[in-house]
Amino acid sequence: MRRENQSSVSHFLLLGLPIPPEQQGVFFALFLGMYLTTVLGNLLILLLIRLDSRLHTPMYFFLSHLALADVSFSSVTVPKMLMNMHTQDQSIPKAECISRTYFFIFFADLDSFLIISMAYDRYVAICHPLHYTTIMREELCVSLLAGSRLLSCASALSHTLLLARLSFCADNIIPHFFCDLAALLKLSCSDTSLNDIFIFTIGGLIITLSFTGILISYGRSGATILRFPSVKGICKALSTCGSHLSVVFLFYGTIMILYFFPPSSTSNDKDMIASVMYTVVTSMLNPFIYSLGNRDMKGTKGKLLRREIYFSK
Secondary structure (H helix, E strand, C coil): CCCCCCCCCCEEEEEECCHHHHHHHHHHHHHHHHHHHHHHHHHHHHHHHHHCHHCHHHHHHHHHHHHHHHHHHHHHHHHHHHHHHHCCCCCCEHHHHHHHHHHHHHHHHHHHHHHHHHHHHHHHHEEEEEHHHHCCCCCHHHHHHHHHHHHHHHHHHHHHHHHCCCCCCCCCCCCCCCHHHHHHHHHEECCCCHHHHHHHHHHHHHHHHHHHHHHHHHHHHHHHHCCCCCHHHHHHHHHHHHHHHHHHHHHHHHHHHHHCCCCCCCCCHHHHHHHHHHHHHHHHHHHHHHHHHHHHHHHHHHHHHHHHHHHHH
């Protein structure tokens, strides 16, 4: 009976964030400011690393690619959300929605793999400083980046291909501000058991292994730091590791809440708030926490500003 009433869906409707109409303008300005901060902050990282040869190290190699991934990750969701808020047009073609789902998963996974690569780099620098240059060779860094992209592509492609084979019936309303995989599966009138299995196996494997690897890496780094003879050195290293871990817990914590705890019918607003945290807020904070506040970046920024001031005179 359900199959008889089935109709092919060519468009979806993104309901967006649960914001009262009179507050749309305020939130539009807020999210536009956050998105511009994300883009400009990460592009500044790329520019500084490009200009200063002293920053051509494994740490900043991974930072530059994380910055690029953060811009791309945020650009998958935020511009479309801003456009919908501005035009009040909530429609999105099915093909575009599925393609955005692919890029969302790809850049989310790539972020995870790059963060664990950076954690490994810090582990080697702290625990094996005398062998750092021999371990973190250029070949290894390129291999880690290539492996991260390959695994991210394989994960995103498997989820997207399984999603594309599903049928969608009359219900085409997505109660979200982007094409969330879990929300799309709820709209399908096909059997989604295989999709669910892939989410909890592939997605769970990537999240848990990455998170565990990061914790082990920083845990061993922290144990080494505490053996430093200088109190100043201990405070500096712990401050760096602590700021990095704050982003790790924010990013992975919200993802685990969303994908490992079944949501109730009344928790949709909380789910969207969690989604905003890891799609918008984390990408915006990464440039400040990971790089723009450290000594090397400050020195490069200072030289760049002094050069601009000199040429402007």
